[in-house]
Amino acid sequence: MLQHSGIGVAITGSGSAAPLTSLDNQGLSQVVDTSDEWIASRTGIRQRHLADPAVYLRQLAAEAGQRALDMAGISALDVDLIVLATSTPDDLFGTASLVQAELGAMKAVAFDLTAACSGFVFGMVTASQFIRTGAYKTVLLLGADILSRWVDWSDRRTCVLFGDGAGAVVMQARSESDRLLGFELRSDGNQNSCLTLAYQPEAKALTSELSVGQGSFHPITMNGQEVYRFAIKRVPEVIEKALFKANLSVEQVDWLLLHQANQRILDAVAQRLTVPPDKVLSNMAKYGNTSAASIPIALDEAVRDGRIKPGDVVATAGFGAGLTWGAAIFQWGN
Known part of the structure; x- marks a missing residue:
């Protein structure tokens, strides 16, 4: 077992949420040249939930987070820290604070953590450090992504794989035991180039001698x-x-x-x-x-x-x- 200060971590509640809209493999075959048999045999995927344009990441994350809080038997005001693991924020400046506001967790500090598909595990380890040092007692850890925003729906190698959703756990300090x-x-x-959602700059001239890069992100x-x-x-x-x-x-x-x-x-x-x-x-x-x-x-x-x-x-x-x-x-x- 890992050595620490004597304060342990317990995982006391979980929650999840997904958009109501789903697209099965048969429906996807109307979008791109593929089939249910081709997708299922290679990936195990039969359907995926997709957020419509009116659905925001903060809403899915807050819904999952509230369910986790309910299971743990605590209120949003009991939360000291919110860690949101995501690669698809509503705002590049950060979305965790928007989730904080959505939940009413006004005593909590909140920040985003980006480690893509490893984000939840990285977030669990990060949250545990705040608990073990005694800095915070109750952490709401969220993993949420809306990858449909960044999928190339004409690329059948990737578009068949991804869906949208959010999950959460409550992590709390325990003096008598350590569950992590x-x-x-x-x-x-x-190996970064194996899987990217990369910024694609376009030169914009500000003066005759100076240009900056502006643009958007290339699909996955x-x-x-x-x-x-x-x-x-x-x-x-x-x-x-x-x-x-x-x-x-x-x-x-x-x-x-x-x-x-x-x-x-x-x-x-x-x-x-x-x-x-x-x-x-x-x-x-x-x-x-x-x-x-x-x-x-x-x-x-x-x-x-x-x-x-x-x-x-x-x-x-x-x-x-x-x-x-x-x-x-x-x-x-x-």
Whole structure:
């Protein structure tokens, strides 16, 4: 177990939200040359939820956050810190403060954290540091993304993958126990080009001698084969390192909860770790890849339907753009 000041972390509530509108593979085949069989056999995805233009990230995040607060039995005014993991903010200056206002969590400080599909795991580790140092007692951690804003809907290699949604957990200080048992985080900017949502500058002349770059962001581009190879190699390694720090074996893990990127990746990672299929949580058939939201959405569903029970050990891992990847081992509940 990780050494710290004596203050532990408990994960006491979860929540999730998704846009009401969904698009199944058959409907997507009317947008781009593809089919349900092609998408499902390669990814495991059957449908995805898509936000209409009137839906904002802050609304989805606040809805998920309120459900997590309700499960934890606390009010928004009890929250000391809000961490929003997202790559698709409503405002590039930050959206966490908008979520704070939406919830009425006026005693909380709020900031965004960007680590793409690893964002929720990075956020969990970040939030735990504030709790363990005694700075804050109650943290609302959110993972939310509206990737449909940035998908090239003519690119069938990428547009079939992504969906929109939000998930949340409440993390609280505990003096008698620590439920965050171990973690490992990694980054490799040399592989950044494998998955990007990059700024595309256009020169704008201000004077005869001076130009600045203005423009927008290029839609998501991905080298799927490279991302697959990266994930099936690096994710098992990082989970094993986190388990070592937690002084646990793979056999002691009740649930494997990976970022919901592709069913083939989940299957390959589980196989390499010798985790049986019935311990692997997957909901990507309904949601697709929701980036930072995928882990907390799947967690919330498994908690609410009774699969994840208090005391269960969950090994979770995020991986994606950056490239970034990381794992956290935690026990659910107080």
